Structures are given as structure tokens and as C-alpha cells.
Amino acid sequence: MHNTIDLKKPVADIIKDHPELLEILVELGFKPLANPAMLNTVGKVTSLKSGATLAHIPIEKIKETLLMHGYDIEE
Numbered sequence: 001m002h003n004t005i006d007l008k009k010p011v012a013d014i015i016k017d018h019p020e021l022l023e024i025l026v027e028l029g030f031k032p033l034a035n036p037a038m039l040n041t042v043g044k045v046t047s048l049k050s051g052a053t054l055a056h057i058p059i060e061k062i063k064e065t066l067l068m069h070g071y072d073i074e075e
Contacts, residue, residue, distance in 0.1 A: 003018075003070055003071045003072060004071065004072040004073070004074050005018070005021075005048070005066055005071045005072070005073055005074065006048075006074040006075075007047065007048045007049040007059070007062075007063075007073065007074065007075050008047050008048075008049060008074075008075065009047060009048065010043060010044050010045060010046060010047055011025070011030070011033065011039070011042075011043040011046055011047065011048055011051055012039055012040060012043035012044045013044075014048060015033070015039065015043065018071075022034075022039075024065060024066075024069060025048075028057055028061065028062060028065055029055050029056075029057045030051060030055055030057070048062065049075075
């Protein structure tokens, strides 16, 4: 369960548990997460799934990228 990412969990919590994901998520299109202020405000209340919708990033692309990096997905 250590490498399981819950798509319903706030992005800030995911990054706290898996700091290496920050760079991957920014490359996927979550550019505002590179700003610590955005990560600590919006990231605390926005789930990865909701953020994907807001950023117009297909959730399937996110899942595929996480799987390629060795993570399991929980929905």
C-alpha cells in the first residue's frame, strides 16, 4: 500500500506522502503546484481527480503516468 495513490485525496497530502510526485505532476500539466503557496492552499482542498478536471488533464493520462512510475491507483 506504500506506493498507492488515492485520486480522491488532496494533492498536498499526496505530495507530502510522495514528494517525488511533485515533479511528475508539474510535468503532466499541474504547473501551479510548482508554486509552494498554491500547493499549500489549493492543493490542500483539491483532490488529484478534481484537479485533473480543472486543469483539463485526462484522468487516464494521469493514471497511465502513475502506473509507469510504479504506483498503484485507488479511486
